Ligand SMILES: Nc1ncnc2c1ncn2[C@@H]1O[C@H](COP(=O)(O)OP(=O)(O)OP(=O)(O)O)[C@@H](O)[C@H]1O
């Protein structure tokens with residue numbers, strides 16, 4: 079096994095070399111690789127893909143379609159029958175039919191699976207293409223955008239703020255490059271990188287100051303570098319399986335379902351084996367029969383039905399502006415009961431406007447705007463809506479020349495990029511005569527670094543009095559829901575800046591941004607709360623602004639928690655307070671994630687919708703991380719779901735689709751498992767009482783396969799509103815009770831059928847009770863009995879599907895979709911006809927006398943009546959059917 083951090087030898091060696099030497103060794107000229115070299119390097123150093131993606135090929139799907147417990151059981155049966163029916167018997171008695179039938183079943187079931195898998199894969203591929211990661215590289219002398227998976231060692235990559243680093247890259251030139259590499263090293267905070275060779279090879283990834291690693295994010299600046307390692311050779315590739323947080327809610331649910339079924343099997347299968355073995359003495363046949371029972375009990379098409387439901391759901395969501403990147407997150411969508419959102423763009427319009435630029439007393443001031451413009455223009459961090467709003471002034475008619483000349487007169491020397499814990503950004507500029515440090519940021523962050531205030535070109539030392547004045551001006555704007563930033567500056571001698579220089583600044587004034595509350599958010603929130611999804615607002619903005627906006631949108635602001643208050647909470651208070659509050663303000667990125675985590679620990683399935691770099695930790699932490707397509711690449715890369723439009727209404731539709739897919743999955747699992755369980759119980763009893771097997775292994779498997787194939791239509795079924803008006807639980811928790819309530823009812827009717835067949839119908843047709851008959855008539859007796867049960871099982875299973883797919887009266891109050899009706903009706907007809915065809919005869923089935931169908935209709939109706947009553951009791955007791 080590889081060590082936790084395995085740094086590729088090439089990266090280690092090259093870290094101490096000049097970049098020109100590296101370029102020569104990797105034959106990577108300054109104008110980039112040529113096509114021939116790209117292919118050569120791909121062959122030599124490999125592709126930029128992780129193992130998981132590689133293996134998801136057509137071959138992989140083919141293997142998955144054909145190798146699983148169901149097909150293996152069939153295969154074992156085929157081999158055994160090959161030995162007993164073909165090899166061990168004389169030439170004349172040789173019989174290939176069973177082997178043939180089983181082989182056909184194998185191919186058909188694998189084929190259906192395969193087609194379905196390929197369809198799902200196609201949908202998934204199409205969706206991921208929509209959100210593909212693109213990188214800028216220099217190739218053939220031009221700069222072009224390519225998929226990050228196409229990168230090869232030796233490529234020259236260009237990086238900008240907001241990018242997710244696409245490979246392990248040695249930097250060749252940098253421009254104030256800052257990266258956040260917590261994915262690799264676990265340390266939070268941003269680190270500056272440079273392009274100079276190191277003096278010695280460091281031991282830890284954190285020490286490689288001239289290398290950026292796959293998976294880390296560029297928070298500020300820009301750079302160019304040569305790719306040294308791709309795919310699994312990267313540090314991320316060797317550690318990702320350990321570090322990457324898996325969204326495993328889905329697997330957890332699937333496992334808990336499997337566990338319930340395994341428990342049932344563990345009891346039933348040995349019972350069948352022993353019962354048959356002891357009563358019939360044929361242990362080999364009993365073993366095969368028990369094996370088929372085990373297979374019969376599993377909803378073996380479950381993975382396929384799930385895939386089909388999820389793929390169908392995600393395709394529907396794509397039509398509604400929601401792209402599901404991680405298909406397993408669909409389940410999260412179905413069970414999500416708390417949705418955390420940020421403020422800008424979600425609750426407010428996305429167009430933030432700079433409304434006022436003013437001095438410390440609140441009068442308009444051109445100097446404040448000029449300094450803000452210089453700051454926004456020259457810092458190279460991830461741009462957000464605030465910078466855009468400032469820069470917008472540059473394009474105003476008549477102002478362009480003024481601002482262009484202002485910016486032209488200044489030259490940038492250095493910067494301290496924006497980060498969400500400091501909540502401020504500084505740039506160091508030179509205007510030929512002096513060096514000027516200009517800072518803009520949250521009022522608190524800037525004010526605590528100021529030693530003086532400036533009014534009409536005169537500086538006054540800051541006193542307690544001044545800060546009270548400052549507060550008065552700012553508070554008024556905050557109350558109106560404005561976002562306020564402070565601007566400060568100081569002349570400085572040096573050519574570079576460090577955080578220590580950010581003190582004794584002179585406060586110049588404020589910028590007030592207006593961000594109108596979005597009226598459509600009100601109705602969206604109402605419909606989300608109708609769907610029982612709680613909304614919580616998590617913002618980095620000040621409490622006053624957040625409250626003002628929330629109040630205008632009708633969000634409860636009676637209990638608001640700020641970042642500082644959150645920090646002061648004890649371990650016991652935390653879960654209670656987080657549960658109670660609906661608005662959280664002045665949060666750091668880490669606190670956003672912390673809140674999501676606390677909510678998860680409280681038992682919620684949490685979604686998080688955000689669009690900034692500061693939302694990244696929370697998006698990763700959430701069960702469903704949602705971002706917007708205009709968000710930075712790093713965020714989109716980590717999100718499970720991407721909205722093409724940042725709008726809560728879009729999300730509501732997504733949630734509904736998720737839940738519908740989910741209901742159809744649950745229908746399949748619960749209905750199939752319970753009717754299989756009922757059948758198996760009847761088999762156990764019958765095999766003890768009867769002198770022969772109530773059904774052959776092959777018949778049992780065929781019944782199972784036919785029924786399950788019909789269920790493949792379920793993803794296309796309508797879903798009743800009652801089922802999706804609340805978040806759903808994906809687990810085996812209620813599966814057991816569902817099976818135990820509905821399964822035995824079907825067993826009772828199976829046993830009634832057995833009695834009718836054994837004591838009435840078969841003796842009447844064959845001319846006497848079983849034991850009094852000669853062997854040929856006994857064979858007919860058995861065939862009639864087995865066919866009778868085959869039909870009864872099939873008819874009841876299909877009709878029960880219609881009964882249990884809804885809480886209401888089937889057909890009258892809740893209609894299944896047309897495809898479901900067609901498939902099930904045709905299914906019943908086809909399988910009934912099958913019993914009189916030559917294929918049916920090969921499987922030991924035979925034509926039933928007409929009178930049996932009269933009995934069959936009667937017994938199915940009686941069965942449906944009983945289940946309807948049981949359903950009413952079940953719904954009354956547990957309030958929900960599925
Ligand atoms: N470009 C910027 N320059 C200076 N300061 C900034 C900038 N962007 C944000 N800030 C400061 O950081 C704080 C938090 O940022 P922001 O309001 O974007 O957080 P947020 O959680 O993303 O908010 P929202 O919920 O509205 O999206 C702001 O209130 C502001 O003080």
Ligand SMILES: [Mg+2]
Pocket residue numbers: 420421422689690
């Ligand atoms: Mg934001």
